Amino acid sequence: QEFQFGPCRVEGVVLQELWEAFWAMKDIVQAKDNITNVRLLRKEVLQNVSNAESCYLIRALLKFYLNTVFKNYQDKAADFRVRKSFSTLANNFVVIVSKLQPSQENEMFSVSDSARRRFLLFQRAFKQLDIEAAQTKAFGEVDILLTWMEKFYQL
Amino acid sequence: DGVAILPAPQNLSVQSTNMKHLLTWSPVMVPGEIIYYFVEYQGEYESLYMSHVWIPSSWCSPTKGPECDITDDITATVPYNLRVRATQGSETSAWSTLKPPFNRNSTILTPPGMDVTKDGFHLVIKLEDLGSQFEFLVAYWRREPGAKEHVKVVRSRGIPVHLETMEPGAAYCVKVQTFVKAIGRHSPFSQAECVKVQGETLPL
Numbered sequence: 195q196e197f198q199f200g201p202c203r204v205e206g207v208v209l210q211e212l213w214e215a216f217w218a219m220k221d222i223v224q225a226k227d228n229i230t231n232v233r234l235l236r237k238e239v240l241q242n243v244s245n246a247e248s249c250y251l252i253r254a255l256l257k258f259y260l261n262t263v264f265k266n267y268q269d270k271a272a273d274f275r276v277r278k279s280f281s282t283l284a285n286n287f288v289v290i291v292s293k294l295q296p297s298q299e300n301e302m303f304s305v306s307d308s309a310r311r312r313f314l315l316f317q318r319a320f321k322q323l324d325i326e327a328a329q330t331k332a333f334g335e336v337d338i339l340l341t342w343m344e345k346f347y348q349l
Numbered sequence: 350d351g352v353a354i355l356p357a358p359q360n361l362s363v364q365s366t367n368m369k370h371l372l373t374w375s376p377v378m379v380p381g382e383i384i385y386y387f388v389e390y391q392g393e394y395e396s397l398y399m400s401h402v403w404i405p406s407s408w409c410s411p412t413k414g415p416e417c418d419i420t421d422d423i424t425a426t427v428p429y430n431l432r433v434r435a436t437q438g439s440e441t442s443a444w445s446t447l448k449p450p451f452n453r454n455s456t457i458l459t460p461p462g463m464d465v466t467k468d469g470f471h472l473v474i475k476l477e478d479l480g481s482q483f484e485f486l487v488a489y490w491r492r493e494p495g496a497k498e499h500v501k502v503v504r505s506r507g508i509p510v511h512l513e514t515m516e517p518g519a520a521y522c523v524k525v526q527t528f529v530k531a532i533g534r535h536s537p538f539s540q541a542e543c544v545k546v547q548g549e550t551l552p553l
Contacts, residue, residue, distance in 0.1 A: 206426045206530075265398070265399075268402040288392070
């Protein structure tokens with residue numbers, strides 16, 4: 195059981211554990227999202243991503259989640275169960291990012307650039323919202339992210 | 350925080366076997382007093398991105414004994430910082446922090462228990478239930494020169510699994526090892542266990 199994002203292979207993360215961690219927080223997190231007519235991880239970001247692109251894209255997305263979306267979340271998460279589940283999710287994202295080593299070679303430029311443009315679509319949409327609202331919405335969309343990641347998970 | 354008169358717990362260490370992790374420490378002794386301990390943890394994410402954040406252990410905030418089952422708290426294959434402090438009434442000790450941090454990929458993996466039986470001519474194995482993180486690699490062969498070793502990956506736990514339909518009069522041997530997906534490691538193989546089918550002919 196491992197992730198295979200194109201050339202990038204990630205072992206040591208059990209997808210089911212990520213789902214269980216998110217499900218434990220889902221209602222609390224998504225209930226705080228009042229902006230219902232906006233979706234950050236929309237089709238243009240995640241649809242028809244080639245295998246080659248996937249390693250670049252998932253790395254950019256997970257780093258953004260770790261650095262920006264999850265920032266200060268532990269301080270706001272009063273509920274102990276949520277803090278524990280959040281820690282599981284965040285630490286497993288750290289594992290995945292640490293194992294993603296996308297190729298930096300020139301011939302991969304067009305692929306990485308395509309992945310970068312997809313990520314920028316997401317980031318721009320994120321920046322158009324107030325930071326707290328954007329963090330809450332992006333956090334609530336982790337199920338969209340995990341559903342997309344599932345395509346690259348091999349049992 | 351109360352003034353740190355109470356000594357901090359010492360000799361923190363983790364014993365981890367088959368993905369069960371037990372944090373232990375030397376008890377703080379105060380004659381005639383009951384001491385409680387609080388255990389907290391932070392994974393690599395917390396220590397990298399928000400080092401002030403510590404999460405109370407699921408089962409040991411507080412606890413009376415000088416040990417804590419932290420298995421449910423360690424949910425990623427990253428280094429975890431663990432700390433313990435003692436309390437007695439309103440008095441609170443300083444924190445003691447485990448050095449070095451604990452990573453579950455260091456757990457000791459032992460060969461699993463197994464029960465090899467015959468059900469008529471069927472070779473059946475029942476494996477120890479070690480939890481959802483474990484898979485089993487079962488190797489079995491007919492005990493004769495040049496016999497081919499067959500391998501089966503078993504994910505079910507604690508229920509009999511059919512391996513082979515045996516030839517009358519033949520002996521078959523089995524050995525098994527575990528595989529833990531979350532850390533990508535195998536246990537050593539168990540000792541081989543062999544069974545023999547009596548010489549009756551197969552029923553038509």
